[in-house]
Amino acid sequence: MESTIERTYPWWQRGSIYQIYPRSFMDSNGDGIGDLRGIIDKLDYVQWLGVDAIWISPIYPSPMADFGYDVADYTAINSLFGTLDDFDALVAAAHGRGLKVILDFVPNHTSEEHPWFVESRTARAAAKRDWYIWRDPAPDGGPPNNWRSVFGGSGWEYDAATNQYYYHAFLKQQPDLNWRNPAVQSAMLDVLRFWLDRGVDGFRVDVLWHIFKDDQFRDNPPNPNHRPGESLYEALLPDYTTDLPEVHQIVGSMRSVLDAYDERVLIGEIYLPVEQLVTYYGVNGAGVHLPFNFQLILLPWDAQLIAATITTYEEHVSAAGWPNWVLGNHDKPRIASRVGPAQARVAVMLLLTLRGTPTIYYGDEIGMHDVPIPPELIHDPWERNEPGLGLGRDPERTPMQWDAGRNAGFSTGTPWLPLAEDAAQNNVARERDDPASMLTLCRQLLALRRAEPALAVGGYQAVPASGDLLAYVRSHAGRRLLVVLNLGAHQQALEHSGLGAGRVLLATRPDRAGEPIGDRIALSGDEGIIIELQSATG
């Protein structure tokens, strides 16, 4: 029977999302690249883990210049990953296990091999010329203005055949669509409907804040805070290429498409400061449901900083919006490498006890770390374009570690990226029955989040704490859970919180479960605990 929580909160508010990078999750046909049948084979695991939805990075036909974020056909499946029939089977198998399926939607740019662009570049008079952003050269023959590509170099690529430049915010193989053209808007909104009609439960929208550019093509101003060693893209402020007011109208159109269906979710990939980020919820909540909140990925791992950030975020997300938190993804170093394996346990407790929908990156639940990639195996075009800056994203995209067998059970062929050196020790099979493992902790946290409305949908109250401690209470209908996390490596104590006595419900150290807690809460280094507080009357 449906609970009150289920009736009151849609699945994407009370649930957790698990990101699958399809090339690296499970290879069913031995070509060294993960695929849809592989994902289907592992759905029992995903269900067992206790998440509610999977978000799959792009699976469309693509020349793979940017590993699927260069889409050559929005309404088909890349043969590397399988077929549309496989996809339908995946949706059915996921739904059969109570799991939702979220697809990646890449609206800012297509692949240069997309038939739209192939036609667009044939002539200035081409029917789809205006589907992309074409400009005449500057008087000296150079690019029309100073806009740069996120991945290095100019954002403009010269096309000799028509003597014009086209704009690409990412690789030159990823020409930007012209969203000012109503025909582009309508074709792309139809793409959403295509997948929604096939049963998809929502979309994560790639670089949503990029999709409109200045119609006067003004130069971006210099960034006075740019430091040597940072990517060259950062040397300019992207004032005229991102976060333009026009984007909100099209976000509203995307949302209207979803609203014609039952409980679908629209998630925006948006890297912006919180004041700008929250504008993507839209007026009266008519924008995206979840503008991805990457603060836990971007901030230094400092308790005071994170506490202040949570408070600011909580203040900015209005009642019409729903918060969310992300700890890792396919573009950023893994949490276990950023903070170390012991602290990664605390980090996942933070992610899964904060107010708002959590997104877990595949492999983080078993504590996977970044894998150093030898130069000859580098795939990521960003690393190739701007070597030596540490921008490469291959290290966090290595194959999932399933067991101690060949290639960690990922593939019978040669995996497209190398496996971690510790895959034989650090894998699902080894961790699933170990009460002290990261996997067990994640699973317990996910189960607790499901069982405790205070965690899934309850309120958030910061608790003052000093040093490396971070503390807060989550509450719902009189039930109060106190979370205390030690973000440092040394012992610390939370003194006289004034919250009363309680009992440890779940801890990063399994032996603490059930321990009674009084006025002073002592934590060893890299430790986190969740305490059920006695009710005010009891």
Ligand code: NOJ
């Ligand atoms: C963001 C995606 O997450 C990233 O992987 C990709 O390279 C860029 N968008 C360009 O699509």
